[in-house]
Amino acid sequence: MFDGLKDKLNGFREDVEDSAEVEGEVEADIEAGVEADVETEAEVEAEESADSTEAGRADPEASDAESEASDADEDSDGPGTFARAKAFATGRIIIEEEDLEEPLWELEMALLESDVEMSVAERILENVRENMLGETRKQVETTGELVESALQDALLDVISVGQFDFQRRIEGAEPPVVIVFTGVNGVGKTTSIAKLSEWLADRGYSSVLANGDTYRAGANEQISEHADRLGRKLISHEQGGDPAAVIYDGVEYAKANDVDIVLGDTAGRLHTSDDLMSQLEKIDRVVDPDLTLFVDEAVAGQDAVQRAKQFNEAAEIDGTILTKADADSSGGAAISIAYVTGKPILFLGTGQEYDDLERFDPEELVDRLVGE
Numbered sequence: 001m002f003d004g005l006k007d008k009l010n011g012f013r014e015d016v017e018d019s020a021e022v023e024g025e026v027e028a029d030i031e032a033g034v035e036a037d038v039e040t041e042a043e044v045e046a047e048e049s050a051d052s053t054e055a056g057r058a059d060p061e062a063s064d065a066e067s068e069a070s071d072a073d074e075d076s077d078g079p080g081t082f083a084r085a086k087a088f089a090t091g092r093i094i095i096e097e098e099d100l101e102e103p104l105w106e107l108e109m110a111l112l113e114s115d116v117e118m119s120v121a122e123r124i125l126e127n128v129r130e131n132m133l134g135e136t137r138k139q140v141e142t143t144g145e146l147v148e149s150a151l152q153d154a155l156l157d158v159i160s161v162g163q164f165d166f167q168r169r170i171e172g173a174e175p176p177v178v179i180v181f182t183g184v185n186g187v188g189k190t191t192s193i194a195k196l197s198e199w200l201a202d203r204g205y206s207s208v209l210a211n212g213d214t215y216r217a218g219a220n221e222q223i224s225e226h227a228d229r230l231g232r233k234l235i236s237h238e239q240g241g242d243p244a245a246v247i248y249d250g251v252e253y254a255k256a257n258d259v260d261i262v263l264g265d266t267a268g269r270l271h272t273s274d275d276l277m278s279q280l281e282k283i284d285r286v287v288d289p290d291l292t293l294f295v296d297e298a299v300a301g302q303d304a305v306q307r308a309k310q311f312n313e314a315a316e317i318d319g320t321i322l323t324k325a326d327a328d329s330s331g332g333a334a335i336s337i338a339y340v341t342g343k344p345i346l347f348l349g350t351g352q353e354y355d356d357l358e359r360f361d362p363e364e365l366v367d368r369l370v371g372e
């Protein structure tokens with residue numbers, strides 16, 4: 001999962017290490033050179049002073065002038081250079097803007113190639129730059145660690161936007177908790193509903209499925225297969241019926257039978273299909289769902305990111321389920337969706353089995369991407 005992106009992020013670490021190493025060598029040379037100069041000056045001074053003593057005269061002005069000259073020498077090399085040479089000598093790391101220029105450019109290209117959305121890539125770069133420059137990170141021991149820690153912070157900042165504890169949210173809502181699923185066709189919506197029903201059952205919550213996809217022929221059969229396999233009650237109407245009415249019936253069923261959660265499927269739609277989007281508004285009015293989850297596939301990359309944004313604008317979502325993460329190497333959608341929508345990714349679909357649903361954990365993802 002997300003291996004392509006992981007490799008690219010590792011590439012950034014190597015780029016910075018290479019550029020810092022070259023700088024380090026150059027500066028170690030400078031330092032060695034400076035020490036040699038100082039020794040030579042000291043020797044010369046000692047000789048001169050011996051000469052002057054021998055000659056029976058001391059010239060304090062001359063020696064002041066000399067020491068000023070040697071200060072001026074230090075200044076001309078620049079205090080930055082000295083500080084950095086010393087920092088390298090003592091194992092501390094100070095990275096400067098020019099060390100990062102090339103690696104950051106490479107990182108930007110790598111993020112964009114990985115389908116990370118532009119504004120998200122910019123935010124990551126800005127954070128990495130801020131986290132790495134100057135002396136703020138002198139407690140880390142190697143350049144590799146510095147890069148790792150800067151990348152981790154930068155990624156976490158965008159990935160963890162809006163996160164909340166899904167189970168606690170369910171626990172805190174008045175039962176039956178109604179969750180409606182939206183998204184385009186074929187991205188794994190119905191499968192995700194079945195998986196979530198199983199995830200909830202594992203944690204002691206009962207659920208009923210309601211098929212609000214009254215639009216597509218075969219939708220009832222598809223979801224009823226899942227319901228049968230899982231032993232769940234399915235509420236459905238004839239094709240062409242009113243989706244809001246189906247989900248309403250699901251809520252009534254849950255109330256009458258003490259079922260904790262109603263999982264309402266909806267027809268796959270584009271955010272531009274006005275009639276289908278107005279159905280979502282009607283569902284909102286009639287059943288007032290506790291959560292609306294947007295489902296899309298990780299493998300769709302930028303398309304998934306744009307759809308999440310458009311859906312959220314047309315019919316506000318509370319979070320995303322990102323399916324087919326098992327088949328996605330780029331990781332761009334996983335990194336971008338929360339930042340772009342302001343709503344968290346709540347689950348990752350990681351395969352075709354019912355237990356292939358993982359609670360999305362931003363820190364775990366960042367470790368996966370940036371860890372060794």
Ligand SMILES: Nc1nc2c(ncn2[C@@H]2O[C@H](COP(=O)(O)OP(=O)(O)OP(=O)(O)O)[C@@H](O)[C@H]2O)c(=O)[nH]1
Nearest residue numbers: 185186187188189190191268323324349350351352
């Ligand atoms: N590899 C993998 N396949 C998945 C995952 N989730 C769903 N699928 C597969 O994706 C295909 C489409 O899933 P559906 O659940 O039918 O998609 P849908 O969005 O409900 O489709 P419509 O009902 O046509 O809108 C199926 O073959 C699923 O098995 C996942 O996390 N990983």
